[in-house]
Structures are given as structure tokens and as C-alpha cells.
Amino acid sequence: MEFISSNLLTLILFLPVLSALVVALLPSEEKKLIRWVALIASFLPLALTLFLWFEFDASKAGFQFEQQVTWFEAINSSYHLGVDGVSLTMVLLTTLLTPLCILASFSIEDRVKGYMALFLMLETGMLGVFLSLDLLLFFVFWEIGLVPMYFLINQWGSEKGERELWGGVKVKARTYASFKFMIYTMAGSLGLLLAVQLIGVVAGTFDLTQLFQIWPTLTTLDNIGPLGLSVGTVKVIVFWAFVIAFALKVPVWPFHTWLPDAHTEAPTAGSMILAGVLLKLGAYGFLRLVLPLFPAEAKTYAGALAFLATMAIIFGAFSSFGQSDFKRLVAYSSVNHMGFVVLGIAAAAYAAGTDHATIAMNGAVLQMFNHGLSAAGMFFLVGVIYERTHTRNLDDFGGLFPLVPVYGGILIFTSMASLGLPGLNGFISEFLVVRGAWPVFTVYTALGMIGLLFTGAYILKGIKQVLHGPLNEQWAFGEHLLTDIRPREIFVMAPLMVLMLWLGVWPAWLLDVINRAVEVLF
């Protein structure tokens, strides 16, 4: 017990990768065994996270469960982990979604071992970003998360579809999507690495707890900067490198076009985790690094960020409404929803220190969690119907409600959570963001309402095309007879739905933890 509580974060962080090793040692033909081992193993971090949740003392300021071990002594980088209310929320989201994704992946038949091992590795990568309190460590995990995702899309992505590049050159859609995802994120990482190095050289440490103290007020350089740069120049370079890296990941409009491709082509569980957690890494970067380290710069450019967020909200909704592919429709909804996260962050950056900022930031963090639940749920439901019909084209469905009443009910419920219906989780966070952003960016908030209106339009379009209308007879008889959602699939959805409702009715249990952390941060 003593061992567990003193090494809690390390255990949560590395259990998945250890499990991946165990899975890798199992014989490949024992698919069932592999699946169950992976599933059970993925519950361990969740159990430990729940333990962490209850041990965590929300009333204390600063990081808890810290663990620090010297790592690269020469450059003052250490293995330093810790959680506060914000990262704890994200860790909970990650460890919660991973078992559900693995359960959702039970229908994978092709190279199960590799798939499950990669998935567990991915979990470690994501958790590492949320837990790191050392910039170098942060960067390492940031990169680690990329690799498994690339292979998941590239190898297990949808088999159909091609994408024309230029002049008639065509590639497989999943190859295109995985490549775009990889290159795009790498492009951001490049700047991120440079920025991390610059900070390390200039400040002499990579430790975040120290950097939070010294960096924002840094006016003179102790160590002569590389190339004789001034403090101002270094700060501007680092700021923009951070912003670009995180903006690509969120993604902020107009860097979003990798998202619909990657989300659409990824296997179901891959899309779930992409939308559920990976997008949050970018937003987390903003609120863990950009805002605390660069309060002045963030304030200066908050208006621009709010503008881009508004564009994402509006055009994400429009593009989503314009889709005839169900999965792409859901993918674009992420652009729309993450726009609210960014709007909240921008408002908080601009109005730091006021009530508006706290409320906007509460909304943004809660929206990250909520979007994780609803987007994962939506992608899973798209996957459920795709597995049965092998099509994602909305025009191929229609009138399926009487055939699949349980699925239909679940789809409507999850869609409504995604739409932000009051009484379900999405509303609370969107309301808080709108409330926080209104006095700060009045015009952008008002314009964002266009997006909110079209959120309704695309959600209803999805429901209408799939469930309502005259029955498309081809799914009613014979070999194509559509079967209702199975118990395993309900098990994936049930926890998500319970949380959506619970957070919609009684958000305080989570919001209180976020609120206290945010109050300390700003």
C-alpha cells in the first residue's frame, strides 16, 4: 500500500506500457486471451486513478503526488510527475476511455496482438503528457503518443476509399490520413522541441514548477542566450513555437483539415481516443504551458486566438452539416466543439485574474472532459452501425429506428449530449464558456452562436438520415438484416451515458476540482 501511494503516478503512467509488453509476449493466435488480458490490464490504471481521485485533496493548492528523480543531470532535467485538478481531470478521462476503447476493439480480428499493444502504449504516451512536470519529459511523451496512433490509422484504418493528391495521383485514404496526421503533428513538434531547448538553455532548468516562478518575470538573461538573442526575442520565439504546436494538435482553425481525415479513416476505437483524448493534449498544452508561462504574450494575442476559435465554431459546424459521410460529420463536430475550448482559453488569457476568466476556464476544462465523453460515444456509435452495414454514407441508411430501437435511443441520447442539450453535460460547459467569454469577447461570442445553431442542424441531420424517415428496405431482410446493439456494445456506452447525465445534472463533483485548480492557476 505504501509503495502504491508513494509511486502512484508512476504506476498509472507505466502500467499500460508494461501491459503492452505482456500482451506482446502472448501467442498471436490466442486472440481471445489477448483481448481479455488487454482489457483487464487497462482497468488497472483506471482503478489507480480512482484511488488517486479520492486521495487527491482538492482544497490544497499546487501539485500533489509529486515524484522527482534526477534524469539528465547535465542539463538539469528530471523525471518529475505531479497532478493538480486540471491534469487529474484529464488523467481520469484517459484512463476511463482506454478500457472502453479496448472493449470497443473486440471486433478487431486482424493482428490483434499488435493492435492491443499499440493501444496500451498510446495510453502511456497520453498520460505522460498530462502528468509531466518537466518540459523535456513532456516533449518525450508528446512524441511517444504519435507513433502508435500513426500505425493504428495506417494499418487498421478503414480499407476503402482513396484520396486524390494532385494531377490524378491517388493514394489509399488511410495512408493519406495517417501521413497527414503524422507530418502535421511533427511540424508542430519541431518548433516545440526548439522552444523546449531554448527555455532549458536560458532558464537553466526544465522543471515546470520552477519555470512557473521564474519564466514569466524573466527580464535579463543569466546565461547568454544562444546566438546572442535578447530575452524578448527568445520569449516571442518560444511563445509562437508553443502556440503553433498546440494549435495544430487541438486543432485550431485553419489547421484542422488533418482531423476529419484522421478521424474518419482511423479504426473505431482509434477515432474514439483521437477525439476523446488526443485533441485535449493541445488544449492542455495551452493551459498548462502557454498561459502560465506567457501571461503577457497570451493576453496580447488572445483576440486573435478568439477569432480563430470562433471560425472553428462556425465553420466546423457548417462543414459538419455539409457532410454525407456519417463519420466525417462526427469528425467535424470535434472542430466545432473544440472551438469552445479554445474560446474559453482565449477569454481566460485576456481577462486573467477576473471572475470571467475563472468561469471561462472552468468551462473550457469541463468542455474538454465533456467532449471526450460525447465524441468518443458518437464515434463508437458510428462504428457500431458501420460494422453491420459496411457503409458510412448517410444516404444509405434511413428509417432504421424500428429495426434498432435500443441503438436508436442511445444514439439520440448521445447526440443530444453532443448538441449541448441542457440537462446533459455539454450544456454546462458551453454555458460557462459563453458566460465567461461574453464580457471579454462579446462579438466573437455572439458570432459563435451561429455555430451553436448549426450544431443543432448537423446533429439533427445525422439522426434524421439514420433513424427517421421511410425504412431503407435493404436492411430489413435477409443477410443484411440489421441487428440491434449487443450487450458488449452497451457496456461501452453505458459508463459514458451515465457520466453525461450525471455531469449534466450534478456537475459540481468534477467542476469543484477544476475550479479550485483554475483559481490557483489564474
Place this chain on the structure above:
Amino acid sequence: MTTELLIWLIPLPPLLAFFLIVLFTNRRKALSHTIAVGAALLSWGGSMVVFWRALQEGAHHLGAHPFESAIDWLPTGGSWFRIGVLIDPLGAAVLFFVAWTVLMIFLYSVGYHNFGQPKGDHDRAGLPPHGATVEDEHGHKHTVPSIEPMYSRFFAFIGLFAFGMYTLVVSDNLLTLFVGWEIMGLCSYLLIGFWYGKKSARAAMIKAFITTRVGDVFMLLGIAYLYAATGTLNFRAIFTEEVLHHLAAEPSGFFGLSAAGLIGILLFIGTVGKSAQFPLHVWLPDAMEGPTPVSAMIHAATMVSAGVYMVIRIFPLLSAGAEHGHLTTAMNAMAFIGAFTALFAATIAIAQNDIKRVLAYSTISQLGYMIAALGIGAYVAATFHLVTHAFFKALLFLGSGSVIHGVEHGVLHTDDHVDPQDMFNMGGLRRKMPLTFWTFLIGGFALSGFPILTAGFWSKDEILADAFGHGHMAVFITLAVAAFLTAFYTMRQITLSFFGEPRTKAAEHAHETPWTMTTPLVILAVFAIGYGWVGIPEQFPGIGGLIPNWFHDWVGSTLLHHPKAVEFNIVPLLTSLGVALGGLFFGWLVYRNIEAGQEDPLKKPLGPIYTLLQNKYYIDELYDLVFVKPAMWISETLSYQWMDRGLIDGILHTFSRAAYALGGVFRNYIDMPIINGFGDFVGEGVKKLGRAFRVIQTGRVQQYMVIALVLAFGTLFYYLYNWMIP
């Protein structure tokens, strides 16, 4: 149990019923409706107890110290956002009518969905029941109505709907009010599209949701603004002199409006959507696609009333800054939109043949009355009309459902496939369905404002008197004209449906509906008459003062300053008598002798105007052209194809193409010639050298020895030479 706790509990039974039916009992029809009606009964009981206890408190005491209780809900920085319940005199009055109408509608639904009838022959979920064939004891086959295939689901949905309405009524703050508001929006969406197999129902459900959502997003902004400006959304905390004064004085920076003005207008736009006021009224007539109890739920008891209730609730905010006799911008906007809508919708109602559509437009028109009344500051009159309208309009909708149901029975029985909702296919129903006829007549007369007897007269008269008394002549005249049209189309409806002789075989074989449907009609008819008597002005000639004007005292005490009753004047009274009786008379005169197959007698004299009215001023077509089509184009073409696929991906592809090309340059001009060339040069050179040296590799030891010796001595001599001669 304390009253506060009871108020908390009122909305819960229908919600519980929703979950129970959806999760457990959806396959058992009788159990499902028992749960739902039982839940409605519980909420009704709770509401009555609360209403009774409110009465005991007395108007003035309750106005100053309402029932309220709140809990912490959202942490926002150092403080909490609190939510809670509140029943003040206004809340109690609204709770009373909501409880009654909701209960009646639940009961009615049992009969309306043909409980106890056999399963249909070809019925399918998502389509209305088509009827079942049964054999009587003589071996004759009959087609009779069949039970709704999604019977349980209907009760689940209306349960959730009732939860939304109760939540809205008991809320002490705008945020939970908005929660109830939106939950009703969802339910109306689900219920309008209850028969989702029909294309028209599918279109109507989306239209209803999106159109009201236009209003809702503005309302959300209004809520956010109010919250940001005052730090609270609690009604009683906002409606204090100090806060209102502050809001009225603070400029919003938007067209010279004060903060109170802008917030009021934003919130009012929410009402425009929800209460179907022009220009967002288009969804409501189409919402008739839903089953009839739904129409009554949406139009009378709940959703559209919710919009008016909200503006009545925030009236102190809307009127903040109003000097004596001088209206605020928000109030002017309301007076204009309300009066315009009242007249506009009434004109459309004249040319509709569908019995439910007439009522739909009449609802829009009557809601316009309330909005206009509130706009000119007639707070009590607006509330009074809200309550009486809820009763008589619920009665009319349920009555029209009963009519349709009766005619449908005839349609099935005679195999005469006419539209059972078209009034021109009816006639003479007063003899076939007496109970429905009498109650419908009462409802219709109340709607027309038939003098003295009906509730509608008292509430409508009060609005007219107020408009006249405070000198808002434009509003007064508009509303008077609308009232005339209202009486006219109502009598047209009654005459076409019930008087004369049956015009089709189906109408001839129409049948009175079961007790579950007629009982609610009777109870609502009692209120459609009796509720007017609690609000008779004191100075009314003859009967004024016989019964105290309870309603004015009661609702008026909700406000900080008790509103004064308007001075009595004979002009509005005569006007309201004249338009009501005149409209009814002309309606009867024009439509009393319609033959089967005859067209509307107004069609000829009105000519193109009739076509314009019949097509609802072509507003749907206009919206389609101006909003729907461009939105589609923006989404599919501009946003997705041009911006994302074309521009952004195009730029990315250009980068990647450039990178690809650069790679090609590196390969073809650097890698291949220089690096590979150098490598090859070295490799080839060594090879050549090796070949050249091969000649000395003879494999003979003696030769190697000679070469080694020669080289060794050569080296030795070289060093010796260098050493000796420096």
C-alpha cells in the same frame, strides 16, 4: 412535508415515469400508461397542495415572502452559482393551470392512442395506426381503429415534456428555467416527429427544433449577459430596485440601448422563437404533424406558454427604466411584434381548411395578444389571458382531436378515404358527437370572447381596456381587428364541423369518442367558463364587484409595485362586445349552408388575397430561398469543398508537392550526380586500381619475396640517405 420540499418534488414523478418506461416497461402498454398518468396525478396533487398553501399565505404576504429554497450547484471561482425553486403568486397561478392541463392531456392520450383496441393489420412503428380488421359475432368484418404501435414511447415522451414544464415553472433562476425550456424543445422535436415515417413529420420536427433554436441562442446570450452584469440569475436577486436601476443606467454599447434593454431584447427573442411570434412563427403550424395531445401540450399548456411565462417573469427587467407612460425599447418591440403577430396570424387562420391548423394560427395570434399586452405594460392582463387561453386552447385542441378521431372512425368504417382533418369533409357532427360539440362550442366561444359567460371575454377585454386606457391606440385597433377575425374564423370552424348536414360518408358515420377523451374535455370546459370569473373588473357595469377581482390582486402582488387597475371606459367594452358578436355572426352567416364539394365562399370575393392567405404569405418559401438554401450552399460548397478541401488542403498539398519536388531536385541534382557520383567515383577508382595491381598478384612466393626485399631496401636507403645528408 414542508412546502419548499414539496415544490422540489413536483417535477420529479414525470421524469421518473420517463426513465421507468424507457428502461423497463416499454413493451407493456397498460403498465406504461398507468405509470405516466399516475406520475401526472402525483405532480398534479403536489401542485394543488402547493397552490392551496399559497392561497393560505395570502397574496401580499406571498408576494413579499414567496416559497423559496436553493442549493449550491456550480462552483464559479470563489462563489457558487445557486439553483432553487420559487413559488410566488405568479408561479402559483401558472402552476395551477399547468397541473390541470397536463393531467387532462395525459388522460386524454390513453383514449386518443386507442388503448384497448386490437393491434393493426399493417401498422408499423413510425407511422400512424391504419386500423385493424375484426369480425363480429355475425361474421361481418369491420375495420376499427388500431392501437398506436409506439404507445409506451408516447407516454415516456410526454412524461419528459411534463418534467420540463414543471421545472420551468418552479425555477427560481433563468438557468434552470432554460434547462426546462430546452428539454421541452427536445420533447417537442421528438413528439412532432413521433410518426417519423412520414416525410412531412420529419421535416416538421427539424423545422421546429431549428427555428426555436434560433431564438434560444439569443436567449443564451441574454442569460450570459445578465449573469455577467449582475453576478446572479436568481429572479428575486435581480428584480430589486438597486439592480434594476443599475442595469437600466448602464449602457450596453449597442445602438444606445441600456444593459437592461439589450438583455431584455435578447431574452425576448427566445420567446419569439418559443411562442412562435413573427418572424419565427413558421414552425408551429407544421408542428401539427404530431399526434393531437402533443399539439395541445405544445400549444396550450406548455411550450408556447413557456415563452410568454418567461417574458412575464422578467417583466421588471423589460420595463426597467420605463418612465410614466413611456415604454422602454424592449417593450415597444414587444408591443409591435405582438400586435402585428396577432393580426397577421388571424388573417392566415381564415383561409385554412385543416381543423388543427386553424387552431395553430389562432394560437400564434393569441400569443401575440399576450406579448402585445405585456409590451404596453398590462402585466396582469397578459398573465390572465395566458391562463384562460391555456384552458380553452387545450380544450379546443383536445376537442379537435376528438373530432378527428371520430371522423377517422367513420373513415375506417366506410372505407371512404377522405382527409379526416379537413373541415369541408365534416358537417353535422353535433348530433354524432354531442359531448365533443358542446365542449368545443364552449372553447370556441371563449376564444372568440363571447361576452360575460366565457373566460376569454374577461381576459381579452382587459387587454383591450388597458391598451385603450393607456392611449396605445395603434395596439388597440390592431387587436380589435384581430379579435373580430378570431371570432369569425372560430365560428367558421364550428359551423363547418358541427352544423349543417354531414358532407361525407365518413362524417355520417362519425362516432363519439371514449370517456378517457371526453372527461378531459368536460373538465377543461368548466375552466374555460369559470376561470374568467376570478378576474372581473370591480367597476364593470352590473356584475363588477359581486365577485372580488382576485386575479388582479393575486398576480399583481408579484411585482414590487402593485399595478393599478385600469379605469373603466365604455369604448373598449363596446368594441370587444361588437367584434366578438359580429365575428361570430358573420362566421355563421357565411358558412352555414356549405354543400358537399363546394369551395370556400370567401375564395371568389377575396381572389388573390385568399390564395396569399392560404399559402401563409409564402413565408416558408421565402425562408427556404433566403436561409435554408444558402445555408446548404455555405455548408456543402463554401465551407467544406472550397475552404477545407480546396483552399486549406490545396495549400497543404502545394507544400507537400513542393517538398516532393525539392526532394526530386536533391535526388536528381545533388544525390545522384554529386554524392552518388563521388561514391561511385571512389568505388570505381578503387576497383580500377585493384585491377591495375592485379598483375603483380602472381601467387609465386619467390616473386613476392623479391618485391618485398626491393621495397625494404629501397625504404632503408631512403631513410639512410635522408639521415646522412640533412
